[in-house]
Amino acid sequence: MTRQGRSERTRHALIRSAAQSFDERGYVQAKLSTISAGAGVSTGALHFHFDTKAAVAAAVEAEATRTLYAFARTVQRQSPNALQALIDTTHVLAQQLSGDVVVRAGFRLNCQAAHRSGADLRLRWHACVTDLLTRARTQGSLAPDLPVAEPAGSIVGATVGFEVLAREDRSWLSAPSVTGLWQSLLPLLVVDASKRPEPSGTHPLTRVQHQNDGSPDRPTTR
Incomplete structure (x- = not known):
């Protein structure tokens, strides 16, 4: 898989993990650490794609x-x-x-x-x-x-x-x-x-x- 392909896959995994967190906990209670863990990546990898929780929510x-x-x-x-x-x-x-x-x-x-x-x-x-x-x-x-x-x-x-x-x-x-x-x-x-x-x-x-x-x-x- 190319680097771009891996990046897209990670982004999609983060969006789905974020959606799961927002659905279960609501926006306020959802944590970036939980979202990154749910996607199987580090918090640093999450911040490579999204600067803030609001940015993740916008992507969802x-x-x-x-x-x-x-x-x-x-x-x-x-x-x-x-x-x-x-x-x-x-x-x-x-x-x-x-x-x-x-x-x-x-x-x-x-x-x-x-x-x-x-x-x-x-x-x-x-x-x-x-x-x-x-x-x-x-x-x-x-x-x-x-x-x-x-x-x-x-x-x-x-x-x-x-x-x-x-x-x-x-x-x-x-x-x-x-x-x-x-x-x-x-x-x-x-x-x-x-x-x-x-x-x-x-x-x-x-x-x-x-x-x-x-x-x-x-x-x-x-």
């Missing part, structure tokens, strides 16, 4: 953001219509928050203004939901008299709430929980039952969630 957050964006792009490119794409995206979001410690820790850090280093992911998620609902309306999928802002707020509130509740009980981020949310919402969104999309998701990535609690291989971001 950035990696989580890249992963979520990559999955969202993959799902929305391949889902049959905008409303199904939204359903599939919520399933994959829950799956990643449950199964990938880097995504989970990065999302939580981003939700804390004191530690946020990038764009607010909750606001980006709200914009994504609003955009997909607007596209679904253009496609004729939504009830004609329903303002997009109402279901957008409910979907964002519920999905972000699942993440908070899952800190004590991971089942809140399970496929049945997300499916149940959509089973409740779809009759309000789509009047004609025959035209309602699949609440349990149709994208292959959502099917992985029904089979195991782990995270599938990450899609390429290239």
Whole structure:
């Protein structure tokens, strides 16, 4: 392995170890010595990559953001219509928050203004939901008299709430929980039952969630 390859491997190991520490202990209680030990390197090696704990946290957050964006792009490119794409995206979001410690820790850090280093992911998620609902309306999928802002707020509130509740009980981020949310919402969104999309998701990535609690291989971001 080249020196650059070893450096990248060490950096990724530090990010994952930091995510584990932030997830288990929170930002304040996480220690750089614990993070370096978890990655199997010295504290000096950690400081070669990151000057401060805030820099490590920013790297965790950035990696989580890249992963979520990559999955969202993959799902929305391949889902049959905008409303199904939204359903599939919520399933994959829950799956990643449950199964990938880097995504989970990065999302939580981003939700804390004191530690946020990038764009607010909750606001980006709200914009994504609003955009997909607007596209679904253009496609004729939504009830004609329903303002997009109402279901957008409910979907964002519920999905972000699942993440908070899952800190004590991971089942809140399970496929049945997300499916149940959509089973409740779809009759309000789509009047004609025959035209309602699949609440349990149709994208292959959502099917992985029904089979195991782990995270599938990450899609390429290239």
